[in-house]
Amino acid sequence: MDKVKVAILGGSGYTAVELIKILLRHPGAEIVAITSRQDEHIADLHPSLFGRLDLRCELFDPDKLQAMGARVAFGCLPHGTSMESIPLLLDRGIRVIDLSADYRLRDSRVYQEWYKESHHDAANLAHAVYGLPEIYGDRIDSAKLVANPGCYPQTAILGLAPLVANELIELTGIVVDSKSGVSGAGRTPKLTYHYPECNENFAAYAVGTHRHTPEIEQALSDVAGKPVSVVFTPHLVPMDRGIFSTIYATPTQPVTEAGLTDLYRSYYAGKPFVRVRTGFPATKDTTGTNFLDLAVKVVRGGKVVVLAAEDNLIRGASGVAVQNFNRMFGFDERTGLL
């Protein structure tokens, strides 16, 4: 079988380099182009690729990508920029997996409220599919445009889905306390991410205002069939990778830990990348993989506590993007990922 020709938009960041490494191992994908405003060899942008991929970055040119036979593009551009480029590819019949936030929120007013800029691609927003395979699986297979999910939201959505699907918890006031490694902040140097500032440090940020909040609520409301709201607090952990979310919910009926664990196991049966763990999850168990690990506890006082861990760059971004790619192009969901 011919390999699927793939383009990557925006090659300079962490999600791009992770994506490249996964695709280099993927038997059914061939990277034909990487775009960047930086006119450099990809191995000069990412020295770890030295000797592994001989490709020079090029400026974004949708006609050229079409001429090259690219059938799909992975968008690793910042939000706002994404929705400038992506329509040009869709118009040319190139399917898109967009790792930015531009097509995640179905309601463009919500986008404007949280991202502080107006959405100007309503046409494609209307048919974009939220790329969380465990929830929206079948719709992804035939999608032209997949909005790859945010790193934090996946832990919250998959951590809570079995509970909200069965209305076992109150749907408002859910607390999602999340902790992320620093790579989640991207590759642009800033004082906050300067090594001596964030090493040996732990802090919260964007308390009550983080843009992943409406994304979490939209997906959980889909699962519940009614509105769900969360209090979401992200924190920065002095480590490269990993997201851990500790989720607090109030049950609406008597529950047991064993019962809920069984529920999670059956809810995620057949989903190869969700592991309902015995013991406690830990980010390190998921590092470098596309696994999302879960455990559910019932604690003194009756609260349900869900623990969720993932690698923010793989499961949280580039890995789930390839999982979506696999579904879209008829590969086994695990190809290149296990």
Next chain:
Amino acid sequence: MDKVKVAILGGSGYTAVELIKILLRHPGAEIVAITSRQDEHIADLHPSLFGRLDLRCELFDPDKLQAMGARVAFGCLPHGTSMESIPLLLDRGIRVIDLSADYRLRDSRVYQEWYKESHHDAANLAHAVYGLPEIYGDRIDSAKLVANPGCYPQTAILGLAPLVANELIELTGIVVDSKSGVSGAGRTPKLTYHYPECNENFAAYAVGTHRHTPEIEQALSDVAGKPVSVVFTPHLVPMDRGIFSTIYATPTQPVTEAGLTDLYRSYYAGKPFVRVRTGFPATKDTTGTNFLDLAVKVVRGGKVVVLAAEDNLIRGASGVAVQNFNRMFGFDERTGLL
């Protein structure tokens, strides 16, 4: 003025070495003895003390400590062991600041429930004072036995005290999501704290079962004048030091962020080690100091979120112990600490 002669019980751990470093800078304290089962020079146990303190550890001998003129002993022993040694010192008129958990819980049944062993020093438990100066200040001054507070509890108690004192929040279902550097686990090597296991890793532990829970509830119930209960989840952060707690509470009446911040400022007026911060606290701002930094936020949906940060070894243990020492021996509370 003569210096106060001080003994340290259990010199091999992290709280001991921090205490020694603070006391070496303290103009009114003189370390006359350090006990340990390890018959070694203190600088062999703690190489950072090389050339700074010429003292050999000795076996615990209460008569000898009395003969040396020790007026106070800092207990850096494990819980369980502490209550074996401390009565022998109190009997000899030596005041004690105990950094273990043995005298923190007033009700010995609660101790037994959480620590899984019976308490066998009811006599001294009856008069021990919980050594959190901002709450129990005056009682500490004249105490014979001070139960130095736990590291996590200080963030939760001081983080919530202004709210529960004024009954501004519901007193049950409060969520305390805490994160600690690895030194909080002590100095005994175990796989969990082996560098390649906990570095680049983030995980929860003791979910719903951590022994600091009843300590938090006891102090907050004192402040509130009625029972307070919390859901407490500790996590391990890959860094040496620092505790950060993110606390979620439900207000019982309309509140504003500005109003609550003012309340915190006035509640802690005159308390030199509690800083009600502008902006967000971060553990690194407190590293090596006795400060406990706080901020209070009101988020979308109405929840109150309190952020608290401290150095777990200084404010969380040895620093607050010296703060207690200062009160007990008539020094300015800040001596040796600022």
Next chain:
Amino acid sequence: MDKVKVAILGGSGYTAVELIKILLRHPGAEIVAITSRQDEHIADLHPSLFGRLDLRCELFDPDKLQAMGARVAFGCLPHGTSMESIPLLLDRGIRVIDLSADYRLRDSRVYQEWYKESHHDAANLAHAVYGLPEIYGDRIDSAKLVANPGCYPQTAILGLAPLVANELIELTGIVVDSKSGVSGAGRTPKLTYHYPECNENFAAYAVGTHRHTPEIEQALSDVAGKPVSVVFTPHLVPMDRGIFSTIYATPTQPVTEAGLTDLYRSYYAGKPFVRVRTGFPATKDTTGTNFLDLAVKVVRGGKVVVLAAEDNLIRGASGVAVQNFNRMFGFDERTGLL
């Protein structure tokens, strides 16, 4: 083609878990048994393997391994223990790739001098092949027993081979200053590797006495055809993985940086895992890979400085073991590794 049935001896450590992860991706290998004194499921020893390999560790039983059809065993046992088990496998026709030090030093007196115990398998020592494919390639293909090379030695040997092969440097007094991540010390908890001890710390150890010294000298003497001696100093770096060696040599004739770089490029032409880098190597560029990155510099005063970087667990142990496996069983050298 049938997969090659593989056994792993000693499944509890870091080299074992890395080996398992590589072999799970290898299309031509099947893990049929993992031995350990710990009678546990492999995923309980290594939670990252949860759901990925359903195998319980078993006690070492050479007859059983033979009955299972194991054609090769990877030895992840400590030195000393290795030479107890390995002869029993060789006797049964099972080839062995030994990751311990037991068969690396050809002269058993040298072994005794550095490892402080006598060698008692002279018979197999006589035919063991040192498993550094770039130097001993052909001999590995048909070897019954491969002594997988040490982590530090690979950086020194491959870093210096082009120079000593061409007698461009003085063969005594070479300085090898090496720095290793903490996983190189293994998985057994000790105070030195307790997180709060080695985090935020940098120190030398085993100055002038490290056991990898004779291994470096033996291989370089093979390459030179005459005795080579080095001063080797290892250091511990607060990171999980990676070895970086800075090597100082005195040229015996005028050399230029460009000329030496060309020499290195041609010396390693066709060796897929040695990358002669432009710019400076860095351990992070090799993390998770089997690459060994090199650069050669000529500095003020005329000294040659060689920089070498690798992942100590992959290239330094389990990756090169699979590279050896590939050679021994007729696979492309890169299989499972790129």
Next chain:
Amino acid sequence: MDKVKVAILGGSGYTAVELIKILLRHPGAEIVAITSRQDEHIADLHPSLFGRLDLRCELFDPDKLQAMGARVAFGCLPHGTSMESIPLLLDRGIRVIDLSADYRLRDSRVYQEWYKESHHDAANLAHAVYGLPEIYGDRIDSAKLVANPGCYPQTAILGLAPLVANELIELTGIVVDSKSGVSGAGRTPKLTYHYPECNENFAAYAVGTHRHTPEIEQALSDVAGKPVSVVFTPHLVPMDRGIFSTIYATPTQPVTEAGLTDLYRSYYAGKPFVRVRTGFPATKDTTGTNFLDLAVKVVRGGKVVVLAAEDNLIRGASGVAVQNFNRMFGFDERTGLL
């Protein structure tokens, strides 16, 4: 006694904040002004100072500093900028301790060669004293301008001084292999120091070209009374603080480890901040202190290996600056530092 009024030039970086913290504990110093191009409260630049120092940064105005009664200024400006400001202070009778490199190299041609810009304050360069108290002690006491030594050079100079003073080693070809925590690179964000780039990474930089090379050679040549040359290689360690240097020298006569250790002990007798260690130094033993720890080894093959460790921000910059201040203003050398 009146406190000495002190100004700090350039308040935004790491050396400034460390200096402020030391001076806040110093009984004989009072910070009257901090200059910066950033018109901000010092606690907004350095949140750890919140509540500890109520001072707003101001633009550099030498007349104003004179009018305030500043008797000394600590220069925390970048090199190049320093020599613009400092003459204006010296003209007004304000003594200066300059933490930049501008007055360290006595020969302005050497400055130009290594710093790639011409020196334009020959007048003050002529009388500047290199501020390494253990070597240039008496000259510092009366100096108007002290050139505070570089972080790396102190480890090399103090590590080698006893050997070169007694001509026990060859004076050329000495290898200084140094490793530094990331704070040594300053506080300006750059990709190299972006957390996910330098965390879990180890690499060399500026091989053979680092600007501290001539500074090391100048001081060691002073000690030897004849030219000394070194090969100096700096490396970046993923930790906040600490420098460790491993130094390789060739003895000119038979030496023993015990003999050399005695020599070091007597050479540094009476120097409170140089600790000739038993065992191996480690950076962590010096963190937060002004100590420089040394050990000397004689290894197989006869080479002398010196190990040196310090805190790069304290001993390597702000601590030794206060040590110089103490000498200049008649305080005990240890004041504020122990």
